[in-house]
Amino acid sequence: MHAPLAPTTHLPIGSDADLAWVRQQVRKTATDLGFGLIQQTKLVTATSELARNTLVHGGGGHVEVTPLRAGHVCGLRLSFVDAGPGIRDLDLAMTDGYTSGGGLGLGLSGAKRLVQELIVDSCPGRGTTVTVTDWASGLPAPRTGTR
Amino acid sequence: MAEQHDVTPEVAQELGGFLEQRREQIAQRWADAALFRTVFTVSRDEAVEACKAVVDALADVACSGRLEDIHAPGFDTVREQLSRMAATRAQAGFSPSQVAGEVAGLRQPAAALLQAEFDDPRAEHAHACALALTVLLGTLRLVVMETTVNSGEALIARQREQLLEVATPVIKLWENIVAVPLIGTLDSARSQVVMESLLEAIVHERARYAILDITGVPTVDSLVAQHLMKTVAAARLMGAHCIVSGIRPAIAQTIVHLGIDLGTITTRAGLADALAYALGQQGIVVSPSPAAGAIPR
Ligand SMILES: Nc1ncnc2c1ncn2[C@@H]1O[C@H](COP(=O)(O)OP(=O)(O)OP(=O)(O)O)[C@@H](O)[C@H]1O
Ligand SMILES: [Mg+2]
Numbered sequence: 480m481h482a483p484l485a486p487t488t489h490l491p492i493g494s495d496a497d498l499a500w501v502r503q504q505v506r507k508t509a510t511d512l513g514f515g516l517i518q519q520t521k522l523v524t525a526t527s528e529l530a531r532n533t534l535v536h537g538g539g540g541h542v543e544v545t546p547l548r549a550g551h552v553c554g555l556r557l558s559f560v561d562a563g564p565g566i567r568d569l570d571l572a573m574t575d576g577y578t579s580g581g582g583l584g585l586g587l588s589g590a591k592r593l594v595q596e597l598i599v600d601s602c603p604g605r606g607t608t609v610t611v612t613d614w615a616s617g618l619p620a621p622r623t624g625t626r
Numbered sequence: 627m628a629e630q631h632d633v634t635p636e637v638a639q640e641l642g643g644f645l646e647q648r649r650e651q652i653a654q655r656w657a658d659a660a661l662f663r664t665v666f667t668v669s670r671d672e673a674v675e676a677c678k679a680v681v682d683a684l685a686d687v688a689c690s691g692r693l694e695d696i697h698a699p700g701f702d703t704v705r706e707q708l709s710r711m712a713a714t715r716a717q718a719g720f721s722p723s724q725v726a727g728e729v730a731g732l733r734q735p736a737a738a739l740l741q742a743e744f745d746d747p748r749a750e751h752a753h754a755c756a757l758a759l760t761v762l763l764g765t766l767r768l769v770v771m772e773t774t775v776n777s778g779e780a781l782i783a784r785q786r787e788q789l790l791e792v793a794t795p796v797i798k799l800w801e802n803i804v805a806v807p808l809i810g811t812l813d814s815a816r817s818q819v820v821m822e823s824l825l826e827a828i829v830h831e832r833a834r835y836a837i838l839d840i841t842g843v844p845t846v847d848s849l850v851a852q853h854l855m856k857t858v859a860a861a862r863l864m865g866a867h868c869i870v871s872g873i874r875p876a877i878a879q880t881i882v883h884l885g886i887d888l889g890t891i892t893t894r895a896g897l898a899d900a901l902a903y904a905l906g907q908q909g910i911v912v913s914p915s916p917a918a919g920a921i922p923r
Contacts, residue, residue, distance in 0.1 A: 520876035
Protein backbone atom coordinates (compact mmCIF):
# COMPACT_ATOMS: atom_id res chain seq x y z
CA MET A 480 0.00 0.00 0.00
CA HIS A 481 2.68 2.48 1.05
CA ALA A 482 5.24 2.47 -1.67
CA PRO A 483 8.82 2.68 -0.48
CA LEU A 484 10.21 6.02 -1.50
CA ALA A 485 13.78 4.86 -1.42
CA PRO A 486 15.49 1.53 -0.86
CA THR A 487 15.85 0.19 2.68
CA THR A 488 19.15 0.76 4.43
CA HIS A 489 20.51 -1.61 7.06
CA LEU A 490 22.51 -0.24 9.97
CA PRO A 491 24.23 -2.50 12.49
CA ILE A 492 23.48 -2.20 16.21
CA GLY A 493 26.39 -3.71 18.08
CA SER A 494 27.88 -1.01 20.26
CA ASP A 495 27.30 2.37 21.90
CA ALA A 496 29.00 3.98 18.92
CA ASP A 497 26.50 2.26 16.60
CA LEU A 498 23.64 3.72 18.65
CA ALA A 499 24.96 7.24 18.09
CA TRP A 500 25.33 6.54 14.36
CA VAL A 501 21.78 5.13 14.09
CA ARG A 502 20.35 8.21 15.86
CA GLN A 503 22.25 10.51 13.51
CA GLN A 504 21.13 8.64 10.40
CA VAL A 505 17.48 8.57 11.47
CA ARG A 506 17.59 12.28 12.30
CA LYS A 507 19.08 13.06 8.92
CA THR A 508 16.59 10.88 7.01
CA ALA A 509 13.64 12.35 8.92
CA THR A 510 14.85 15.89 8.21
CA ASP A 511 15.22 15.10 4.51
CA LEU A 512 11.67 13.70 4.44
CA GLY A 513 10.30 16.93 5.90
CA PHE A 514 9.67 15.94 9.53
CA GLY A 515 9.30 18.96 11.82
CA LEU A 516 11.68 19.58 14.71
CA ILE A 517 9.43 18.23 17.43
CA GLN A 518 8.39 15.12 15.53
CA GLN A 519 12.00 14.53 14.57
CA THR A 520 13.11 14.79 18.18
CA LYS A 521 10.41 12.33 19.25
CA LEU A 522 11.28 9.85 16.51
CA VAL A 523 15.00 10.02 17.24
CA THR A 524 14.34 9.52 20.96
CA ALA A 525 12.13 6.48 20.22
CA THR A 526 14.93 5.22 17.96
CA SER A 527 17.41 5.61 20.77
CA GLU A 528 15.21 3.59 23.14
CA LEU A 529 14.45 0.79 20.69
CA ALA A 530 18.00 0.52 19.36
CA ARG A 531 19.30 0.32 22.92
CA ASN A 532 16.80 -2.46 23.70
CA THR A 533 18.06 -4.31 20.61
CA LEU A 534 21.60 -3.91 21.92
CA VAL A 535 21.06 -4.50 25.64
CA HIS A 536 18.19 -7.00 25.76
CA GLY A 537 18.49 -8.53 22.29
CA GLY A 538 22.28 -8.82 22.36
CA GLY A 539 22.69 -6.72 19.23
CA GLY A 540 21.11 -6.76 15.78
CA HIS A 541 20.32 -4.20 13.14
CA VAL A 542 17.81 -1.57 12.08
CA GLU A 543 16.14 -1.34 8.68
CA VAL A 544 15.37 2.21 7.62
CA THR A 545 12.76 2.63 4.88
CA PRO A 546 11.49 6.01 3.64
CA LEU A 547 7.81 5.74 2.58
CA ARG A 548 5.36 7.71 0.51
CA ALA A 549 1.57 7.71 0.43
CA GLY A 550 0.17 10.35 -1.87
CA HIS A 551 1.87 13.59 -0.96
CA VAL A 552 2.91 12.51 2.50
CA CYS A 553 6.32 11.11 3.32
CA GLY A 554 6.90 8.68 6.12
CA LEU A 555 9.60 6.58 7.68
CA ARG A 556 9.54 2.96 8.77
CA LEU A 557 12.15 1.63 11.16
CA SER A 558 12.46 -2.06 12.03
CA PHE A 559 14.70 -2.97 14.96
CA VAL A 560 15.65 -6.61 14.57
CA ASP A 561 17.46 -8.93 16.95
CA ALA A 562 17.79 -12.68 17.40
CA GLY A 563 17.86 -12.49 21.18
CA PRO A 564 15.74 -14.12 23.88
CA GLY A 565 12.48 -12.50 22.77
CA ILE A 566 9.82 -11.03 25.03
CA ARG A 567 7.73 -13.58 26.95
CA ASP A 568 5.08 -11.28 28.36
CA LEU A 569 4.50 -8.42 25.98
CA ASP A 570 1.84 -6.70 28.10
CA LEU A 571 4.21 -6.64 31.02
CA ALA A 572 7.09 -5.34 28.89
CA MET A 573 4.85 -2.56 27.61
CA THR A 574 3.94 -1.48 31.15
CA ASP A 575 5.36 1.84 32.33
CA GLY A 576 8.10 1.18 34.84
CA TYR A 577 8.57 -2.52 34.13
CA THR A 578 12.19 -3.45 33.63
CA SER A 579 14.01 -6.76 33.78
CA GLY A 580 17.27 -4.87 34.25
CA GLY A 581 18.19 -1.68 36.05
CA GLY A 582 16.44 0.69 33.66
CA LEU A 583 13.53 3.03 34.23
CA GLY A 584 11.29 0.67 32.27
CA LEU A 585 10.08 3.50 30.08
CA GLY A 586 11.83 2.64 26.82
CA LEU A 587 9.24 0.49 25.11
CA SER A 588 6.10 2.09 26.52
CA GLY A 589 7.56 5.58 26.09
CA ALA A 590 8.59 4.92 22.49
CA LYS A 591 5.02 3.86 21.69
CA ARG A 592 3.79 7.29 22.85
CA LEU A 593 6.41 9.08 20.76
CA VAL A 594 5.45 7.66 17.37
CA GLN A 595 2.24 7.08 15.42
CA GLU A 596 2.54 3.31 15.19
CA LEU A 597 4.64 0.76 17.06
CA ILE A 598 4.31 -2.99 16.54
CA VAL A 599 6.22 -5.60 18.50
CA ASP A 600 6.73 -8.97 16.89
CA SER A 601 8.51 -11.25 19.30
CA CYS A 602 9.00 -14.97 19.49
CA PRO A 603 10.43 -16.24 22.78
CA GLY A 604 13.75 -17.90 22.14
CA ARG A 605 13.96 -16.60 18.59
CA GLY A 606 14.18 -12.84 18.71
CA THR A 607 12.33 -9.56 18.58
CA THR A 608 11.41 -7.15 15.82
CA VAL A 609 9.97 -3.78 16.77
CA THR A 610 8.63 -1.75 13.85
CA VAL A 611 7.68 1.91 14.09
CA THR A 612 6.06 3.96 11.38
CA ASP A 613 5.76 7.71 11.44
CA TRP A 614 4.34 10.11 8.85
CA ALA A 615 5.50 13.66 8.46
CA SER A 616 2.71 15.94 9.61
CA GLY A 617 1.50 18.56 7.11
CA LEU A 618 3.61 21.33 8.57
CA PRO A 619 6.83 21.96 6.70
CA ALA A 620 10.03 21.46 8.61
CA PRO A 621 11.42 24.73 9.95
CA ARG A 622 14.52 25.77 8.14
CA THR A 623 17.61 25.73 10.26
CA GLY A 624 19.82 28.76 10.22
CA THR A 625 17.06 31.29 9.49
CA ARG A 626 15.01 32.98 12.14
CA MET B 627 59.14 -33.93 -3.68
CA ALA B 628 57.37 -31.53 -1.38
CA GLU B 629 54.87 -29.04 -2.76
CA GLN B 630 56.08 -25.66 -3.80
CA HIS B 631 54.94 -23.80 -0.72
CA ASP B 632 55.84 -26.46 1.78
CA VAL B 633 59.07 -25.80 3.55
CA THR B 634 60.57 -29.04 4.85
CA PRO B 635 61.86 -29.12 8.45
CA GLU B 636 65.38 -29.64 7.13
CA VAL B 637 65.25 -26.52 5.00
CA ALA B 638 63.77 -24.54 7.89
CA GLN B 639 66.63 -25.71 10.11
CA GLU B 640 69.16 -24.77 7.49
CA LEU B 641 67.66 -21.30 7.13
CA GLY B 642 67.79 -20.90 10.90
CA GLY B 643 71.45 -21.88 10.88
CA PHE B 644 72.19 -19.39 8.10
CA LEU B 645 70.49 -16.55 10.00
CA GLU B 646 72.45 -17.35 13.16
CA GLN B 647 75.72 -17.50 11.29
CA ARG B 648 75.22 -14.36 9.23
CA ARG B 649 73.40 -12.21 11.80
CA GLU B 650 76.20 -9.64 11.85
CA GLN B 651 76.24 -9.18 8.05
CA ILE B 652 72.47 -9.08 7.75
CA ALA B 653 72.21 -6.59 10.60
CA GLN B 654 74.83 -4.35 9.00
CA ARG B 655 72.83 -4.23 5.78
CA TRP B 656 69.46 -3.73 7.40
CA ALA B 657 70.72 -0.96 9.65
CA ASP B 658 70.76 1.45 6.72
CA ALA B 659 67.15 0.74 5.77
CA ALA B 660 64.79 3.60 6.64
CA LEU B 661 62.74 1.28 8.82
CA PHE B 662 65.64 1.00 11.28
CA ARG B 663 67.69 4.11 10.52
CA THR B 664 64.89 6.58 11.15
CA VAL B 665 63.66 4.83 14.29
CA PHE B 666 66.93 4.15 16.09
CA THR B 667 68.50 7.54 15.78
CA VAL B 668 70.92 7.65 18.69
CA SER B 669 73.70 5.92 16.75
CA ARG B 670 74.17 3.45 13.95
CA ASP B 671 75.21 0.87 16.52
CA GLU B 672 71.82 1.18 18.12
CA ALA B 673 70.17 0.43 14.78
CA VAL B 674 72.49 -2.55 14.26
CA GLU B 675 71.57 -3.93 17.66
CA ALA B 676 67.89 -3.60 16.84
CA CYS B 677 68.47 -5.43 13.55
CA LYS B 678 70.30 -8.24 15.34
CA ALA B 679 67.37 -8.70 17.68
CA VAL B 680 65.09 -9.17 14.67
CA VAL B 681 67.52 -11.58 12.96
CA ASP B 682 67.78 -13.61 16.17
CA ALA B 683 64.01 -13.79 16.42
CA LEU B 684 63.75 -14.94 12.80
CA ALA B 685 66.45 -17.57 13.38
CA ASP B 686 64.53 -18.80 16.39
CA VAL B 687 61.28 -19.02 14.45
CA ALA B 688 63.01 -20.82 11.56
CA CYS B 689 64.57 -23.38 13.88
CA SER B 690 61.20 -24.04 15.49
CA GLY B 691 59.84 -24.78 12.00
CA ARG B 692 56.87 -22.41 12.41
CA LEU B 693 57.76 -20.22 9.44
CA GLU B 694 54.19 -19.22 8.68
CA ASP B 695 52.98 -18.75 12.24
CA ILE B 696 52.68 -15.11 13.31
CA HIS B 697 52.19 -16.31 16.88
CA ALA B 698 55.40 -18.32 16.94
CA PRO B 699 57.08 -17.74 20.33
CA GLY B 700 60.28 -16.71 18.54
CA PHE B 701 58.65 -13.39 17.63
CA ASP B 702 57.79 -12.54 21.23
CA THR B 703 61.19 -11.02 21.99
CA VAL B 704 60.82 -8.41 19.22
CA ARG B 705 57.09 -7.79 19.15
CA GLU B 706 57.38 -4.67 21.29
CA GLN B 707 60.32 -3.35 19.29
CA LEU B 708 58.47 -3.97 16.01
CA SER B 709 55.39 -2.19 17.26
CA ARG B 710 57.52 0.78 18.35
CA MET B 711 59.13 0.87 14.90
CA ALA B 712 55.77 0.70 13.15
CA ALA B 713 54.36 3.40 15.43
CA THR B 714 57.31 5.71 14.75
CA ARG B 715 56.91 5.25 11.00
CA ALA B 716 53.17 5.87 11.32
CA GLN B 717 53.85 9.10 13.22
CA ALA B 718 56.18 10.14 10.43
CA GLY B 719 53.18 9.92 8.13
CA PHE B 720 53.63 6.49 6.58
CA SER B 721 50.54 4.37 5.97
CA PRO B 722 50.41 0.78 7.28
CA SER B 723 50.86 -0.55 3.74
CA GLN B 724 53.94 1.63 3.22
CA VAL B 725 55.40 0.29 6.46
CA ALA B 726 54.59 -3.24 5.28
CA GLY B 727 56.43 -2.43 2.05
CA GLU B 728 59.48 -1.37 4.06
CA VAL B 729 59.45 -4.67 5.91
CA ALA B 730 59.18 -6.51 2.59
CA GLY B 731 62.26 -4.55 1.47
CA LEU B 732 64.35 -6.37 4.11
CA ARG B 733 64.16 -9.58 2.10
CA GLN B 734 66.47 -8.58 -0.72
CA PRO B 735 69.69 -7.92 1.27
CA ALA B 736 69.21 -11.14 3.23
CA ALA B 737 68.39 -13.12 0.08
CA ALA B 738 71.59 -11.89 -1.60
CA LEU B 739 73.65 -13.13 1.34
CA LEU B 740 71.82 -16.44 1.31
CA GLN B 741 72.44 -16.92 -2.38
CA ALA B 742 76.16 -16.40 -1.87
CA GLU B 743 76.17 -19.44 0.42
CA PHE B 744 75.56 -21.81 -2.46
CA ASP B 745 78.01 -22.91 -5.13
CA ASP B 746 75.16 -23.24 -7.59
CA PRO B 747 72.43 -20.72 -6.68
CA ARG B 748 70.18 -22.28 -9.29
CA ALA B 749 70.17 -25.71 -7.70
CA GLU B 750 66.87 -26.92 -6.34
CA HIS B 751 68.09 -26.87 -2.78
CA ALA B 752 69.17 -23.23 -3.04
CA HIS B 753 65.72 -22.42 -4.36
CA ALA B 754 64.08 -24.19 -1.46
CA CYS B 755 66.11 -22.11 1.03
CA ALA B 756 65.32 -18.86 -0.79
CA LEU B 757 61.65 -19.74 -0.73
CA ALA B 758 61.81 -20.46 3.00
CA LEU B 759 63.34 -17.01 3.58
CA THR B 760 60.57 -15.40 1.53
CA VAL B 761 57.92 -17.19 3.57
CA LEU B 762 59.57 -16.21 6.84
CA LEU B 763 59.83 -12.52 5.92
CA GLY B 764 56.23 -12.58 4.72
CA THR B 765 55.30 -13.73 8.21
CA LEU B 766 57.42 -10.96 9.74
CA ARG B 767 55.49 -8.49 7.63
CA LEU B 768 52.22 -9.83 9.02
CA VAL B 769 53.56 -9.58 12.56
CA VAL B 770 54.40 -5.91 11.97
CA MET B 771 51.02 -5.30 10.34
CA GLU B 772 49.33 -6.78 13.37
CA THR B 773 51.19 -4.49 15.73
CA THR B 774 50.23 -1.46 13.64
CA VAL B 775 46.58 -2.45 13.77
CA ASN B 776 46.80 -2.95 17.51
CA SER B 777 48.59 0.33 18.08
CA GLY B 778 45.99 2.04 15.85
CA GLU B 779 43.25 0.73 18.08
CA ALA B 780 45.17 1.72 21.18
CA LEU B 781 45.55 5.22 19.73
CA ILE B 782 41.82 5.51 19.06
CA ALA B 783 41.03 4.31 22.57
CA ARG B 784 43.47 6.87 23.98
CA GLN B 785 42.02 9.69 21.90
CA ARG B 786 38.56 8.66 23.01
CA GLU B 787 39.65 8.91 26.62
CA GLN B 788 41.20 12.30 26.05
CA LEU B 789 38.03 13.45 24.37
CA LEU B 790 36.07 12.33 27.41
CA GLU B 791 38.09 14.66 29.56
CA VAL B 792 38.12 17.57 27.16
CA ALA B 793 34.40 17.34 26.62
CA THR B 794 33.45 17.79 30.26
CA PRO B 795 34.96 20.92 31.74
CA VAL B 796 33.56 22.01 35.05
CA ILE B 797 33.43 25.79 35.25
CA LYS B 798 33.33 27.85 38.39
CA LEU B 799 30.73 30.54 37.72
CA TRP B 800 30.66 32.24 41.11
CA GLU B 801 31.63 31.59 44.67
CA ASN B 802 29.88 28.28 45.54
CA ILE B 803 28.52 27.80 42.02
CA VAL B 804 29.90 25.42 39.40
CA ALA B 805 28.52 24.51 35.98
CA VAL B 806 29.05 21.74 33.41
CA PRO B 807 27.99 22.45 29.86
CA LEU B 808 27.21 19.02 28.46
CA ILE B 809 27.86 18.60 24.75
CA GLY B 810 27.20 15.64 22.49
CA THR B 811 26.17 12.10 23.23
CA LEU B 812 25.79 11.26 26.89
CA ASP B 813 26.65 7.57 26.76
CA SER B 814 27.39 5.64 29.92
CA ALA B 815 31.13 6.25 29.80
CA ARG B 816 30.74 10.01 29.42
CA SER B 817 28.04 10.21 32.06
CA GLN B 818 30.41 8.53 34.46
CA VAL B 819 33.13 11.08 33.71
CA VAL B 820 30.67 13.95 34.04
CA MET B 821 29.52 12.73 37.40
CA GLU B 822 33.04 12.19 38.68
CA SER B 823 34.38 15.54 37.55
CA LEU B 824 31.32 17.34 38.87
CA LEU B 825 31.56 15.70 42.30
CA GLU B 826 35.26 16.48 42.39
CA ALA B 827 34.61 20.11 41.54
CA ILE B 828 31.90 20.33 44.19
CA VAL B 829 34.41 19.27 46.83
CA HIS B 830 37.25 21.33 45.43
CA GLU B 831 35.27 24.55 44.97
CA ARG B 832 33.11 23.95 48.04
CA ALA B 833 30.19 24.43 45.69
CA ARG B 834 26.66 24.52 47.02
CA TYR B 835 25.07 24.82 43.58
CA ALA B 836 25.87 22.80 40.48
CA ILE B 837 24.37 23.61 37.10
CA LEU B 838 24.09 20.91 34.44
CA ASP B 839 23.44 22.58 31.11
CA ILE B 840 22.12 20.21 28.44
CA THR B 841 21.75 22.71 25.59
CA GLY B 842 24.34 20.73 23.61
CA VAL B 843 22.83 17.28 24.18
CA PRO B 844 20.92 16.28 21.03
CA THR B 845 18.85 13.43 22.48
CA VAL B 846 17.48 12.96 25.99
CA ASP B 847 16.16 9.42 26.27
CA SER B 848 15.41 7.38 29.37
CA LEU B 849 19.05 6.42 29.84
CA VAL B 850 20.28 10.03 29.66
CA ALA B 851 17.48 11.05 32.03
CA GLN B 852 18.51 8.32 34.41
CA HIS B 853 22.12 9.50 34.31
CA LEU B 854 21.01 13.04 35.02
CA MET B 855 18.93 11.93 37.98
CA LYS B 856 21.77 9.86 39.39
CA THR B 857 24.16 12.78 39.07
CA VAL B 858 21.70 15.08 40.81
CA ALA B 859 21.22 12.57 43.61
CA ALA B 860 24.97 12.10 44.06
CA ALA B 861 25.55 15.86 44.14
CA ARG B 862 22.82 16.16 46.75
CA LEU B 863 24.66 13.68 48.93
CA MET B 864 27.69 15.93 48.68
CA GLY B 865 25.61 18.81 49.95
CA ALA B 866 25.15 20.55 46.61
CA HIS B 867 21.91 21.46 44.91
CA CYS B 868 21.70 20.71 41.18
CA ILE B 869 19.92 22.73 38.56
CA VAL B 870 19.40 21.35 35.05
CA SER B 871 19.25 24.04 32.40
CA GLY B 872 19.03 24.19 28.63
CA ILE B 873 16.02 21.92 28.13
CA ARG B 874 14.76 22.93 24.68
CA PRO B 875 11.00 22.87 23.94
CA ALA B 876 11.18 19.81 21.67
CA ILE B 877 13.14 17.94 24.32
CA ALA B 878 10.73 19.00 27.06
CA GLN B 879 7.78 17.59 25.09
CA THR B 880 9.65 14.38 24.37
CA ILE B 881 10.55 13.85 28.02
CA VAL B 882 6.90 14.26 29.00
CA HIS B 883 5.72 11.76 26.34
CA LEU B 884 8.37 9.28 27.37
CA GLY B 885 6.89 9.42 30.86
CA ILE B 886 10.01 10.56 32.64
CA ASP B 887 9.32 12.45 35.86
CA LEU B 888 11.91 15.15 36.42
CA GLY B 889 9.65 16.70 39.05
CA THR B 890 12.20 16.35 41.82
CA ILE B 891 14.84 18.23 39.84
CA THR B 892 15.09 22.00 39.67
CA THR B 893 15.09 23.00 36.01
CA ARG B 894 15.53 26.34 34.30
CA ALA B 895 15.24 27.23 30.63
CA GLY B 896 18.69 28.72 30.19
CA LEU B 897 22.06 28.78 31.90
CA ALA B 898 21.58 32.44 32.86
CA ASP B 899 18.26 31.63 34.55
CA ALA B 900 19.92 28.81 36.45
CA LEU B 901 22.71 31.12 37.60
CA ALA B 902 20.21 33.78 38.66
CA TYR B 903 18.33 31.15 40.63
CA ALA B 904 21.48 29.92 42.39
CA LEU B 905 22.53 33.48 43.23
CA GLY B 906 19.04 34.31 44.44
CA GLN B 907 19.06 31.30 46.73
CA GLN B 908 22.18 32.73 48.37
CA GLY B 909 20.56 36.12 48.84
CA ILE B 910 22.39 37.75 45.97
CA VAL B 911 19.90 39.67 43.88
CA VAL B 912 20.75 40.27 40.25
CA SER B 913 18.89 43.13 38.70
CA PRO B 914 18.31 42.73 34.99
CA SER B 915 20.37 44.99 32.78
CA PRO B 916 18.51 48.04 31.56
CA ALA B 917 16.52 47.06 28.53
CA ALA B 918 17.25 48.73 25.23
CA GLY B 919 15.43 52.01 25.05
CA ALA B 920 15.13 52.34 28.82
CA ILE B 921 15.50 55.86 30.15
CA PRO B 922 19.03 56.42 31.36
CA ARG B 923 19.39 57.75 34.88
N1 LIG C 1 14.60 -6.43 22.04
C1 LIG C 1 14.25 -7.00 23.23
N2 LIG C 1 14.56 -8.30 23.46
C2 LIG C 1 14.20 -8.87 24.65
N3 LIG C 1 13.58 -8.25 25.66
C3 LIG C 1 13.24 -6.94 25.47
C4 LIG C 1 13.57 -6.25 24.25
N4 LIG C 1 13.10 -5.01 24.36
C5 LIG C 1 12.52 -4.91 25.58
N5 LIG C 1 12.61 -6.07 26.26
C6 LIG C 1 12.08 -6.36 27.61
O1 LIG C 1 11.12 -5.38 27.93
C7 LIG C 1 11.45 -4.73 29.14
C8 LIG C 1 10.97 -3.28 29.09
O2 LIG C 1 11.74 -2.54 28.13
P1 LIG C 1 11.96 -1.01 28.34
O3 LIG C 1 12.77 -0.47 27.22
O4 LIG C 1 10.62 -0.40 28.52
O5 LIG C 1 12.73 -0.91 29.70
P2 LIG C 1 14.27 -1.13 30.01
O6 LIG C 1 15.02 -1.30 28.74
O7 LIG C 1 14.40 -2.25 30.99
O8 LIG C 1 14.68 0.24 30.71
P3 LIG C 1 14.85 1.68 30.03
O9 LIG C 1 13.80 2.54 30.61
O10 LIG C 1 16.21 2.13 30.39
O11 LIG C 1 14.67 1.48 28.56
C9 LIG C 1 12.93 -4.87 29.27
O12 LIG C 1 13.38 -4.77 30.61
C10 LIG C 1 13.14 -6.26 28.68
O13 LIG C 1 12.91 -7.24 29.64
MG1 LIG D 1 14.95 0.06 27.18
